[in-house]
Amino acid sequence: xxxxxxxENVSKAFDSNVVLEDLSLKIEEGENVTIFGRSGTGKSVLxxxxxxxxxxxxxxxxxYGHSVLNKPxxxxxxxxxxxxxxxxSAALYDSMTVRENxxxxxxxxxxxxxxxxxxxxxxxxxxxxxxKAIDEMPASLSGGMKKRIGLARTIITKPKLILYDEPTTGxxxxxxxxxxxxxxxxxxxxxxxxxxxxxxxxxxxxxSDRAVVLKDGKLRFExxxxxxxxxxxxxxxxxxxxQIIEENRSNNG
Amino acid sequence: MFSxxxxxxxxxxxxxxxxxxxxxxxxxxxxxxxxSVTGIIIGLVLAMQSQPVxxxxxAESFLPTMVSLSVIRELGxxxxxxIFAGRVSSGIGAELGSMxxxxxxxxxxxxxxxxYKYLVVSRILACTLILPILTLYVNLLAxxxxxxxxxxxxxxxxxxxxxxxxxxLEFADLIPGILKTFFFGFIVGSxxxxxxxxxxxxTVGVGRASTSAVVLSxxxxxxxxxxxxxxxxxxxx
Ligand SMILES: Nc1ncnc2c1ncn2[C@@H]1O[C@H](COP(=O)(O)OP(=O)(O)OP(=O)(O)O)[C@@H](O)[C@H]1O
Ligand SMILES: [Mg+2]
Numbered sequence: 001x002x003x004x005x006x007x008e009n010v011s012k013a014f015d016s017n018v019v020l021e022d023l024s025l026k027i028e029e030g031e032n033v034t035i036f037g038r039s040g041t042g043k044s045v046l047x048x049x050x051x052x053x054x055x056x057x058x059x060x061x062x063x064y065g066h067s068v069l070n071k072p073x074x075x076x077x078x079x080x081x082x083x084x085x086x087x088x089s090a091a092l093y094d095s096m097t098v099r100e101n102x103x104x105x106x107x108x109x110x111x112x113x114x115x116x117x118x119x120x121x122x123x124x125x126x127x128x129x130x131x132k133a134i135d136e137m138p139a140s141l142s143g144g145m146k147k148r149i150g151l152a153r154t155i156i157t158k159p160k161l162i163l164y165d166e167p168t169t170g171x172x173x174x175x176x177x178x179x180x181x182x183x184x185x186x187x188x189x190x191x192x193x194x195x196x197x198x199x200x201x202x203x204x205x206x207x208s209d210r211a212v213v214l215k216d217g218k219l220r221f222e223x224x225x226x227x228x229x230x231x232x233x234x235x236x237x238x239x240x241x242x243q244i245i246e247e248n249r250s251n252n253g
Numbered sequence: 254m255f256s257x258x259x260x261x262x263x264x265x266x267x268x269x270x271x272x273x274x275x276x277x278x279x280x281x282x283x284x285x286x287x288x289s290v291t292g293i294i295i296g297l298v299l300a301m302q303s304q305p306v307x308x309x310x311x312a313e314s315f316l317p318t319m320v321s322l323s324v325i326r327e328l329g330x331x332x333x334x335x336i337f338a339g340r341v342s343s344g345i346g347a348e349l350g351s352m353x354x355x356x357x358x359x360x361x362x363x364x365x366x367x368x369y370k371y372l373v374v375s376r377i378l379a380c381t382l383i384l385p386i387l388t389l390y391v392n393l394l395a396x397x398x399x400x401x402x403x404x405x406x407x408x409x410x411x412x413x414x415x416x417x418x419x420x421x422l423e424f425a426d427l428i429p430g431i432l433k434t435f436f437f438g439f440i441v442g443s444x445x446x447x448x449x450x451x452x453x454x455x456t457v458g459v460g461r462a463s464t465s466a467v468v469l470s471x472x473x474x475x476x477x478x479x480x481x482x483x484x485x486x487x488x489x490x
Contacts, residue, residue: 073367
């Protein structure tokens with residue numbers, strides 16, 4: 001198995017605010033990993049370091065064995081074509097309609113015909129269940145709809161590695177489940193590798209094989225999700241207390 | 254540095270003709286009403302103001318010459334540029350600033366699109382190309398405005414007015430006035446883009462980017478104007 005992403009002893013601080021500290025992580029091809037952690041522990045920062053939007057202060061990050069750091073921009077762009085990134089804020093382009101948002105990367109970076117592009121746009125919108133929104137402007141969409149359009153824009157280029165920053169936060173339980181199932185379908189169909197940042201154990205259980213918990217910029221746990229819920233670590237028990245109670249209830253009843 | 258990158262990237266394809274055209278139309282439409290009013294008023298006021306002064310020296314017949322020279326060499330270009338800066342540089346600062354803080358610029362970067370080229374280069378070019386056109390238009394309106402002032406006071410006819418304007422004007426008067434507006438347009442576009450593109454600290458930062466873009470571009474316009482006037486005088490003598 002190829003290692004897709006390798007994070008090696010990465011530290012990152014903003015002024016005196018130390019966010020990541022000597023963090024190492026390996027993700028293999030086809031693997032689906034969830035990252036948990038409290039608000040502000042640097043989950044988004046870690047994802048941004050992986051695509052080269054932020055640079056770690058110390059350490060190295062590799063994508064298929066090649067360092068992401070100090071790459072010339074054209075090599076970096078070649079790499080980015082293989083990576084999809086769903087921003088926590090969705091980051092839709094305000095000045096474009098939903099259709100233009102989805103077409104934008106296809107038209108500018110890849111050479112598809114108009115027909116292919118249209119086909120792809122319709123397909124991804126069906127996948128996220130928002131065919132009707134095709135001519136809307138982002139400003140007129142609800143938060144959850146923006147998230148789903150953001151997801152559509154992320155998957156439309158069929159990347160090898162997808163980084164999802166809280167794909168289901170702010171969505172209702174049914175949509176959450178749908179989106180989680182969509183992510184797993186993609187994983188199977190396209191054989192993507194994925195890293196999912198989430199607070200939602202339901203989503204994590206559906207989409208991932210392995211979980212990572214960050215605390216104070218370091219790895220607190222790494223392993224299967226079921227073991228995560230059985231751990232006696234006080235921090236983890238607190239973090240997942242609701243889920244653990246739920247679990248016991250269903251086991252007993 | 255930020256502006257130097259413009260010269261590096263402007264010549265590399267893909268050329269964003271569509272974007273440039275879109276921005277030029279937008280800028281033209283956005284600034285048309287205010288520069289029209291300005292044009293007429295500059296002409297009117299300048300003529301009304303100068304008439305009594307010239308009359309004191311018995312040189313009233315020089316009025317059309319004086320007005321057209323001041324408008325075309327200095328007032329037209331500089332006032333248009335300042336108004337353009339107030340209207341456009343703030344708009345670009347705010348627009349790019351909010352794209353930065355809502356991660357839209359990052360989103361372009363991770364989709365392997367060069368946001369500098371797509372957003373910044375096209376805007377700078379649009380500003381640089383549209384301002385000379387606006388200035389010509391303002392100059393024309395100012396001359397018409399001045400004519401009305403003269404008409405009201407001594408009923409000079411249009412033909413006579415136009416004759417005396419063109420007799421006194423040389424090509425050498427028109428060229429420096431228009432040439433410098435390319436510089437001014439470039440200043441407005443690049444200062445607005447620079448402030449917006451490098452916005453930090455959220456929505457507060459967007460407001461700051463937009464105001465400081467106006468202040469800085471207006472100052473730069475006046476400064477560059479001074480330098481260019483000096484250079485033209487030095488070249489012509
Ligand atoms: N561009 C930046 N400049 C300065 N500080 C930053 C920047 N980006 C993030 N930070 C800081 O890094 C820390 C981690 O932020 P991050 O967004 O990664 O948190 P997170 O784990 O994703 O939290 P959440 O679950 O709320 O999304 C925060 O303290 C934040 O203030
Ligand atoms: Mg985050």
